[in-house]
Amino acid sequence: MSRFFSQDYATLTPYVPGEQPKGQQKFVKLNSNESPYPPSPLVIQRAAEAAGTLNYYNDAASRELRQTLADFLGVQPENVLPTNGSDEILYFAFLAFCDAGHPMAFPDISYSFYPVFAKTTKIPTHIIPLKDDFSIDYRDYCGLNENIVIANPNAPTCQTLSLTEIEEIVRTNPDNVVIIDEAYVDFGGESAVPLTKKYDNLLVTQTFSKSRSLAGGRLGIGIGSAELIADLNTLRNSFNPFNVNSVTQAAGIAAIESNDYYMENCRRIMDAREWTYGELLKLGYAGQPSKTNFLFVKKPGFSGEELARLFREGGVLVRYLGGERTADYIRVSIGTREEMQTFINVAAGIAARKG
Numbered sequence: 001m002s003r004f005f006s007q008d009y010a011t012l013t014p015y016v017p018g019e020q021p022k023g024q025q026k027f028v029k030l031n032s033n034e035s036p037y038p039p040s041p042l043v044i045q046r047a048a049e050a051a052g053t054l055n056y057y058n059d060a061a062s063r064e065l066r067q068t069l070a071d072f073l074g075v076q077p078e079n080v081l082p083t084n085g086s087d088e089i090l091y092f093a094f095l096a097f098c099d100a101g102h103p104m105a106f107p108d109i110s111y112s113f114y115p116v117f118a119k120t121t122k123i124p125t126h127i128i129p130l131k132d133d134f135s136i137d138y139r140d141y142c143g144l145n146e147n148i149v150i151a152n153p154n155a156p157t158c159q160t161l162s163l164t165e166i167e168e169i170v171r172t173n174p175d176n177v178v179i180i181d182e183a184y185v186d187f188g189g190e191s192a193v194p195l196t197k198k199y200d201n202l203l204v205t206q207t208f209s210k211s212r213s214l215a216g217g218r219l220g221i222g223i224g225s226a227e228l229i230a231d232l233n234t235l236r237n238s239f240n241p242f243n244v245n246s247v248t249q250a251a252g253i254a255a256i257e258s259n260d261y262y263m264e265n266c267r268r269i270m271d272a273r274e275w276t277y278g279e280l281l282k283l284g285y286a287g288q289p290s291k292t293n294f295l296f297v298k299k300p301g302f303s304g305e306e307l308a309r310l311f312r313e314g315g316v317l318v319r320y321l322g323g324e325r326t327a328d329y330i331r332v333s334i335g336t337r338e339e340m341q342t343f344i345n346v347a348a349g350i351a352a353r354k355g
């Protein structure tokens with residue numbers, strides 16, 4: 001730390017991304033919830049074409065992408081805002097709707113970036129514990145009279161709220177913004193996007209990083225009332241109007257045009273997930289069923305840290321997230337069926353160590 005670093009950030013603990021292995025050893029990479037499938041051929045082609053125009057600034061308003069997204073989601077262009085990953089729109093939302101007198105409420109076990117955003121934007125938080133089985137009791141959020149962010153499905157706990165429960169949270173907090181982070185909605189969840197037409201206090205965020213094979217392209221979106229989106233756009237234009245580069249804009253449009261390709265990949269990932277979950281239970285691992293592209297599991301007799309180390313020794317990268325209530329757990333992204341076979345082989349070897 002330099003002598004010049006603001007005291008405000010002296011205690012900031014940044015978000016830690018999963019390991020991106022470099023070098024000789026080939027790992028099966030199941031630690032960052034990426035898609036094991038490459039972008040569609042159309043995405044690769046359009047991205048390459050767009051790369052030829054990188055000498056020009058990109059369209060700061062992402063007009064064509066916004067129109068494509070709006071048509072796809074059944075909303076108007078003024079209801080959707082593309083950003084540099086959904087992390088960026090979440091950050092803008094913390095900035096836009098919270099301040100010293102308006103905290104952000106979220107579960108104790110959820111996306112580990114939420115507390116970091118709160119710290120960076122210097123806003124207070126209201127942390128609400130999940131139930132013992134790691135489910136969210138939606139009633140904890142009804143009539144809260146605070147801004148709320150909930151990942152649905154929740155990460156890393158894999159569990160979902162129903163649309164009825166989400167609507168009840170939104171309806172009973174009419175003077176606050178409710179953010180539903182749908183990073184994993186394509187793997188079996190129900191989207192709250194239709195509710196954005198009925199409620200002006202609902203912001204839905206989605207990402208192209210998980211189900212649409214574009215993690216390295218950085219594309220996220222926010223969907224909500226024209227007024228909410230205009231506020232977020234004001235912040236975007238006050239920070240970095242060129243936040244979505246031209247290659248990513250072209251890739252995003254092509255990704256929507258290739259929707260069938262991605263939905264087929266999601267189906268394969270969900271099949272591989274169900275198979276993996278069944279095999280893990282047979283081997284004595286425990287965890288809840290998942291509606292995401294990952295599983296959150298433990299093996300009695302092992303700590304989560306130990307499990308992550310043993311999997312790494314077996315050539316498989318999984319994620320250990322720590323945390324008081326989740327220290328026994330690892331998060332395992334779902335890869336191809338072949339990758340999951342390798343994972344299960346290693347999981348069986350680990351289980352055999354402590355029968």
Ligand SMILES: *Cc1c(COP(=O)(O)O)cnc(C)c1O
Pocket residue numbers: 033084085086087088111151155181183206207208209215218219220
């Ligand atoms: C991955 C993830 C995001 C952010 O993804 P981006 O790559 O920034 O679009 C947001 N929320 C949750 C819960 C996630 O798991």
